[in-house]
Structures are given as structure tokens and as C-alpha cells.
Amino acid sequence: MEPVIDPAAITTVGVLGAGTMGSGIATVVARAGLEVILIDNDDGALARGLEKVRAFLDRSVSLGKLPSRTRDAALRSLRGTTDLGLLADADVVVEAIVEDTAAKAGAFGALDDVCRPSTLFHTNTSTLPVTAIAAGSKHPRRVVGTHYCNPAPLMSLVEVAAGRRTAPEAVAASEAFLRRVGKTTVRTKDTPGFIVNRFLIPFENDCIRALEAGLGTVESIDLAVTGALRHPMGPFTLLDIVGLDIHRAVSLRLYEQLRDPRFAPPPLVEAMISAGTLGRKTGRGFYGYSDDRAFGA
Ligand SMILES: NC(=O)c1ccc[n+]([C@@H]2O[C@H](COP(=O)([O-])OP(=O)(O)OC[C@H]3O[C@@H](n4cnc5c(N)ncnc54)[C@H](O)[C@@H]3O)[C@@H](O)[C@H]2O)c1
Structure with missing residues (x-):
């Protein structure tokens, strides 16, 4: 069985979907000093998502809540693309596309062909079973539910839910990663609506x-x-x-x-x-x- 990545070794995070949550999650990860690849299958949505990250970080600086050098480093570490192939280097992929089981399961199936055998897969579903989404992947043991609160850059809590086939070490590594990017985690059952x-x-x-x-x-x-x-x-x-x-x-x-x-x-x-x-x-x-x-x- 392939190993799950050591959370301390995570340097590059892919965020799939550049909408409300994907752009917020990209902001969180880039602000924490990690490389971010933000992906959307729609050019316009990608451009809007990248602009949202920039606007949030600019405003944080203007409010005196973020040093300008942290913003500059975060923006340097952020790349936007519509090419899923660039996720070959990702240690973690956070999926934040439409709330649809077939679409999410299909996205994880497509990632099977692209990502490394140790990559952690996170799904930011609000209402769907993690187990059903993970069934789209050949590697359900590395698929973890991570439910961020909106707006992701302001809200500290992330709910973490294991699907039926998720490996305990994938859950532990996901929690360690989330702590690295400044989040507080709670574990919850894979059940509609989780806790929040x-x-x-x-x-x-x-x-x-x-x-x-x-x-x-x-x-x-x-x-x-x-x-x-x-x-x-x-x-x-x-x-x-x-x-x-x-x-x-x-x-x-x-x-x-x-x-x-x-x-x-x-x-x-x-x-x-x-x-x-x-x-x-x-x-x-x-x-x-x-x-x-x-x-x-
Ligand atoms: N908005 C919230 O308050 C909130 C809170 C927590 C969790 N969520 C969950 O987060 C997920 C995203 O929600 P959102 O509000 O950001 O949605 P959104 O509609 O703002 O963004 C979704 C993005 O995904 C893109 N997309 C769709 N299919 C894709 C694919 N196959 N590959 C790449 N990109 C694709 C779309 O173009 C769009 O830009 C949903 O599952 C939602 O339930 C939302």
C-alpha cells in the first residue's frame, strides 16, 4: 500500500475550482507560505478567482492585518491554470468544484492519472457523502472530507470527515496540513451537514x-x-x-x-x-x- 505524504514535506497544493471557496482556500494556503496551483475549467472563473485572492490580500495589507511582504510572497507563490496536468507536482489537492457527487467523483477519477501515489485528496463538500465522492478515485484511502467555512480566509474552523475507506494516516496528515495553514480542525462523521x-x-x-x-x-x-x-x-x-x-x-x-x-x-x-x-x-x-x-x- 502506497504511503501517505508526510505533512511536514508538503510544499505544493492544488486547488481545483476557483469560485468562492476555491479562491478563499487558495488565499489561506498561499498566505501560509506554500505554493498554490489554482485550477478552474473556465477561463473567466479562473481570472475572477485569482483577482479575488489578490483583492483579499491587498485589503488585508491596507487594513494593517498582513505585512506587505507576506502578500507579495503569497502572490508570487500562486499560479492559475486550466491545465489539470500541472497537478502532477501537488502534494495535496483540495477539490472545491460544484456540489455534485458525479462531478466531484469524476474530478478525483481524473486526478488518479495525474497525481503522485502519495498525494492527499481533499473534498470541500458541504452536504455530500465523502464515501460516494471518494468512490470516483482509485485511491479512496487518500480521500478526506475537509469542510471549510465561508469566508475561508477569515474563518478558522475546518471540519474533517473520513469516508468509509479513508486511511487513518490520511486523516492525521490532513489535520497536520490544516494546522500548518493556520486552521483549527474538528473531526466529524461522514454524515449530511457534518456538525456545523x-x-x-x-x-x-x-x-x-x-x-x-x-x-x-x-x-x-x-x-x-x-x-x-x-x-x-x-x-x-x-x-x-x-x-x-x-x-x-x-x-x-x-x-x-x-x-x-x-x-x-x-x-x-x-x-x-x-x-x-x-x-x-x-x-x-x-x-x-x-x-x-x-x-x-
Ligand atoms: N459557498 C459556501 O458558502 C461553501 C461553504 C463550504 C463549502 N462549500 C462547498 O464548496 C464547493 C464549491 O462551492 P463554491 O461556493 O466555491 O462554488 P462556486 O460555484 O463559486 O465555484 C465552483 C467553481 O468550480 C469550477 N468547476 C466546476 N467544475 C469543475 C471541474 N471539473 N474542474 C475545475 N473547475 C470546475 C466552476 O467553474 C466554478 O468556478 C461546493 O462543493 C460547496 O458545497 C461552499
Whole structure:
């Protein structure tokens, strides 16, 4: 059986998918001083992802939270490509493509032909079974679920889930890698929603239902949650960052699997999606946004 890479020897990380999460994960890894190869199968998405990394690091510098030399080194260590073949040098590949089992399993199948026999494979799924995704790979023992929170460069927690065929040493190496890039990890079962979304999705839906019922305004519910529950941001601020289309998709997938009505998206979610008010990415969600400035660290 081929060995799993020694986490101390990891120098190069591939990130597959340059969207919200892939660009955030690329930021985390580049900021920690490792080489990053960011890949997308869409040129435009790749360019936008690379720009998001740069904008985040620039803003971190302008806020005084990151030395400019760290930003410069991070940007030097970042490469963008649409060529999967460049992942031949990757010690770890973090998959952050669309939330679709067949697409993710297919991506890991394609990586079998490209990557080294010790490469660690991470899937950043929110709702899908790690075991089913890993089944697309000839090397399921090296496939680990690593669920980052959004926005990845700001949120420290990553949930780590082993599939049924994942090797314990792959889980341990993944946790060590995540600590190297500044993350806190928790282990969780390979089950729909892991730990965080099992709590978060019903909570967000309850907040939307409270708004529908007129318990308070967007602002007052956000303030109640930050002020009394000490969440770092209110539910509507967070939903605007995540995007209501993503929230609906995650809610529905968990509802389909768990059959618990708390996961069913409330009608207001559908209405806002129909109106094109998805959150920050459309300039309007629960709040209005006059620009699309990047968040800073
Ligand atoms: N957005 C969140 O809040 C969040 C949080 C945690 C986990 N996730 C999970 O992370 C994953 C990515 O989510 P996202 O919000 O970043 O999605 P996104 O739509 O912003 O980005 C996905 C990217 O993957 C690219 N892509 C699709 N198929 C590809 C392929 N075969 N090869 C290379 N690139 C491909 C797309 O072009 C796109 O740029 C999903 O599985 C999602 O469930 C999302």
C-alpha cells in the first residue's frame, strides 16, 4: 500500500475550482507560505478567482492585518491554470468544484492519472457523502472530507470527515496540513451537514422565518444574534455573503437526506431568488451593497 505524504514535506497544493471557496482556500494556503496551483475549467472563473485572492490580500495589507511582504510572497507563490496536468507536482489537492457527487467523483477519477501515489485528496463538500465522492478515485484511502467555512480566509474552523475507506494516516496528515495553514480542525462523521451545517442551516432558516413573521427587522435580528448570542456576524449578514441560491441548494440537499422540516428553505428565500437579490454577489440581498469590495483579514 502506497504511503501517505508526510505533512511536514508538503510544499505544493492544488486547488481545483476557483469560485468562492476555491479562491478563499487558495488565499489561506498561499498566505501560509506554500505554493498554490489554482485550477478552474473556465477561463473567466479562473481570472475572477485569482483577482479575488489578490483583492483579499491587498485589503488585508491596507487594513494593517498582513505585512506587505507576506502578500507579495503569497502572490508570487500562486499560479492559475486550466491545465489539470500541472497537478502532477501537488502534494495535496483540495477539490472545491460544484456540489455534485458525479462531478466531484469524476474530478478525483481524473486526478488518479495525474497525481503522485502519495498525494492527499481533499473534498470541500458541504452536504455530500465523502464515501460516494471518494468512490470516483482509485485511491479512496487518500480521500478526506475537509469542510471549510465561508469566508475561508477569515474563518478558522475546518471540519474533517473520513469516508468509509479513508486511511487513518490520511486523516492525521490532513489535520497536520490544516494546522500548518493556520486552521483549527474538528473531526466529524461522514454524515449530511457534518456538525456545523446541522446547526447552522436550521438556525438561519429560523431567522428567516422570524423575519417573515415580523418578529423584527433584518437589522434587529442581526443585532439580537450578535449582541446576545455573540455570533461574530448576524444571520442575514452571513446569508448575504454565502448567497441565497447556495443557501437554498444546501438547505434542500440536507432536507432531502434528513427529512427534517427545519432544513426546508422558507418561502422568502424563493421570493428573493426570483427577484435576483441573492446577496453581495448581486449587489442586493437582505442588505444593499454599493460596491463589491473584498473582505479584509
Ligand atoms: N459557498 C459556501 O458558502 C461553501 C461553504 C463550504 C463549502 N462549500 C462547498 O464548496 C464547493 C464549491 O462551492 P463554491 O461556493 O466555491 O462554488 P462556486 O460555484 O463559486 O465555484 C465552483 C467553481 O468550480 C469550477 N468547476 C466546476 N467544475 C469543475 C471541474 N471539473 N474542474 C475545475 N473547475 C470546475 C466552476 O467553474 C466554478 O468556478 C461546493 O462543493 C460547496 O458545497 C461552499
